[in-house]
Amino acid sequence: MAKYLAQIIVMGAQVVGRAFARALQQEYAASQAAARARGRAGQQSAAASSISGMSLQEAQQILNVTTLSPEEVQKSYEHLFKVNDKSVGGSFYLQSKVVRAKERLDEEYNIQTQKNQQSQQQNTET
Numbered sequence: 001m002a003k004y005l006a007q008i009i010v011m012g013a014q015v016v017g018r019a020f021a022r023a024l025q026q027e028y029a030a031s032q033a034a035a036r037a038r039g040r041a042g043q044q045s046a047a048a049s050s051i052s053g054m055s056l057q058e059a060q061q062i063l064n065v066t067t068l069s070p071e072e073v074q075k076s077y078e079h080l081f082k083v084n085d086k087s088v089g090g091s092f093y094l095q096s097k098v099v100r101a102k103e104r105l106d107e108e109y110n111i112q113t114q115k116n117q118q119s120q121q122q123n124t125e126t
Contacts, residue, residue, distance in 0.1 A: 060105070063080065063105065064076055068109045070106075077101075
């Protein structure tokens, strides 16, 4: 009886191990494909996400903006910064998240501006 129980446990562990290894390989392949698809601008954006510790989508959700319009970002930032001020009963943690979100969106705006300038320069040269 114990022999059969041990065989079942070993076989189950082998099945789970193989499934885990296959899932890991698929995830790695998908990650590599996505990285290649993003290209150079994606690498800059990924670097900015890594440095700030916040993704572009997270920053947009925090500031409740859909576009990278500097005016819209600034307006939302000022409102949320004032609302979360500790002197009016706000949260310092939330206020710092608002600041980090604005920094991340500003960085992304700068990346897109540089990309647009480079493409315009290439168009004028040809």
